[in-house]
Amino acid sequence: MSENMEERLLDLLCKRAVSGLNEKETQELDELERSVGSPVDLQSLELTAAAISTAGVRPDDKLPDHLKAGIVKKADDFFNEQKAASSNAHPVVVEPAAPSRSIWGWLGWAAAALASIALIANIWITNSRAPQIAGPGATPTPTPEQLAPTQMRDKFMASARDMVKAELGKGNMPDIAAAGDVVWSDSMQEGYVRVSGVPKNDKNAYTYQLWIFDETQDPKTPIDGGTFDVNEDGEVVIPIDARLKTRNPKAFAITMEKPGGVVVSKQEKVPAMAQVKLNQG
Amino acid sequence: MALAVLQRIADGDQNAVQECLNSYGGLVWSLARRMLRNQDDAEDAVQEIFLDIWRNAAKFDPALASETTFVAMIARRRLIDKIRFTQRRISADSLEDVLNEPAGSSEKDLQVQVEGREAFRVLNELRPEQRQVLQLSIIHGLSHQEIADTTGMPLGTVKTHARRGLLQARELFGFGEQRSTKEVTA
Numbered sequence: 111m112s113e114n115m116e117e118r119l120l121d122l123l124c125k126r127a128v129s130g131l132n133e134k135e136t137q138e139l140d141e142l143e144r145s146v147g148s149p150v151d152l153q154s155l156e157l158t159a160a161a162i163s164t165a166g167v168r169p170d171d172k173l174p175d176h177l178k179a180g181i182v183k184k185a186d187d188f189f190n191e192q193k194a195a196s197s198n199a200h201p202v203v204v205e206p207a208a209p210s211r212s213i214w215g216w217l218g219w220a221a222a223a224l225a226s227i228a229l230i231a232n233i234w235i236t237n238s239r240a241p242q243i244a245g246p247g248a249t250p251t252p253t254p255e256q257l258a259p260t261q262m263r264d265k266f267m268a269s270a271r272d273m274v275k276a277e278l279g280k281g282n283m284p285d286i287a288a289a290g291d292v293v294w295s296d297s298m299q300e301g302y303v304r305v306s307g308v309p310k311n312d313k314n315a316y317t318y319q320l321w322i323f324d325e326t327q328d329p330k331t332p333i334d335g336g337t338f339d340v341n342e343d344g345e346v347v348i349p350i351d352a353r354l355k356t357r358n359p360k361a362f363a364i365t366m367e368k369p370g371g372v373v374v375s376k377q378e379k380v381p382a383m384a385q386v387k388l389n390q391g
Numbered sequence: 392m393a394l395a396v397l398q399r400i401a402d403g404d405q406n407a408v409q410e411c412l413n414s415y416g417g418l419v420w421s422l423a424r425r426m427l428r429n430q431d432d433a434e435d436a437v438q439e440i441f442l443d444i445w446r447n448a449a450k451f452d453p454a455l456a457s458e459t460t461f462v463a464m465i466a467r468r469r470l471i472d473k474i475r476f477t478q479r480r481i482s483a484d485s486l487e488d489v490l491n492e493p494a495g496s497s498e499k500d501l502q503v504q505v506e507g508r509e510a511f512r513v514l515n516e517l518r519p520e521q522r523q524v525l526q527l528s529i530i531h532g533l534s535h536q537e538i539a540d541t542t543g544m545p546l547g548t549v550k551t552h553a554r555r556g557l558l559q560a561r562e563l564f565g566f567g568e569q570r571s572t573k574e575v576t577a
Binding site (some may be wrong): 117120121124125127128129130144150153154155156157158159160161162163164166167168169171172174177178180182184185186188189192193273299319355377 | 403405408410412416417418419420421422424425434437438441442445446447450451455456459461463464466467468471472475491494506507509510511512513525526528529530531532535550553554557558560561564566567
């Protein structure tokens with residue numbers, strides 16, 4: 111990486127953490143990261159800015175009572191909604207997705223047909239860098255109970271009361287016969303991808319990344335579900351790491367991206383995708 | 392004690408909401424007022440921020456940062472969104488207020504606030520120009536261009552101070568040592 115490129119990259123990362131980027135700058139940052147990688151972790155810069163921001167707080171900064179009361183009321187709504195979501199279990203019938211010339215367009219149409227998708231103008235800013243999540247054969251991230259992803263999925267399947275399940279099918283890469291499924295629970299904000307038929311990846315060359323199309327986001331900017339590597343043949347199970355609160359997902363897609371993942375996919379290589387079927391149980 | 396609040400909220404304990412508001416209401420309100428400089432916008436933002444906090448409570452990881460820093464990060468993300476969306480910026484009059492604000496009184500007022508004191512300690516280890524740029528941008532929500540216009544520094548110099556200052560502060564806070572696979576999201 112040239113010194114100028116590194117400085118520009120650091121400028122953009124720091125600006126993003128301190129005051130945010132406009133769309134043009136976000137694209138520039140994404141392109142720089144694609145070509146040269148990121149020298150620092152964005153979140154560490156955001157945490158630094160957040161820590162510094164506490165210096166401006168004074169002891170007499172108190173939340174006004176009327177505002178506090180309004181927030182408590184919103185909390186009632188929020189927790190009631192959470193409880194309703196966890197008790198509102200509907201088995202979902204899913205079907206394999208069909209390939210399309212424009213994958214995002216197809217998924218966007220499917221999502222839009224199922225629900226009104228809110229347009230979030232500043233999704234570029236709220237999105238963060240993709241985290242690394244591990245599947246079997248990659249470097250496992252131990253859970254407190256030291257469960258393997260397959261065991262975590264089994265436990266999830268047994269306890270999730272509002273689980274959505276979608277079967278994975280082919281994407282826009284005819285040579286890749288992807289199969290498997292995606293399961294997700296809104297109330298638990300947890301889910302798993304179980305996939306086979308995708309080739310092992312050289313993690314220095316590219317990685318896989320999951321995208322979630324739900325009712326909260328513009329289909330053009332689906333939720334980043336985390337990156338993963340496939341280091342062995344056969345079926346792998348990957349915990350989903352949704353970067354934003356996910357509600358009522360309608361479709362999922364797996365793309366191939368640069369190591370570390372991207373903020374917005376160019377959707378050039380989509381080895382697998384899945385759509386939740388329209389008629390629900 | 393404070394560490395338990397977000398965990399309890401994540402577990403669905405609605406009783407923790409009041410404690411969360413008591414612990415972090417002042418922080419969030421202060422950030423919103425300073426960055427948005429408009430009472431109505433700040434009130435709207437604070438309500439949205441607390442919803443964000445509850446939604447993301449389960450993702451708080453004490454190994455990465457304190458609960459205060461986590462809450463401040465979520466708040467700042469929302470506030471930056473709002474600033475960029477509305478292009479709302481601080482007025483020239485209020486800029487003058489910001490620059491004339493006695494830093495000493497703020498520091499004195501923060502004696503009992505551990506996190507604020509730590510932030511001041513780190514800021515005081517930076518070069519004066521870096522400290523000034525970071526204070527104006529992070530604490531008062533000014534853009535790089537506004538800082539350049541106000542201080543007379545060339546825009547490129549402001550960017551350089553912001554970058555170098557933030558990177559040094561990152562090391563001083565110890566965030567540069569953590570490259571965890573578990574990131575906090577908002």
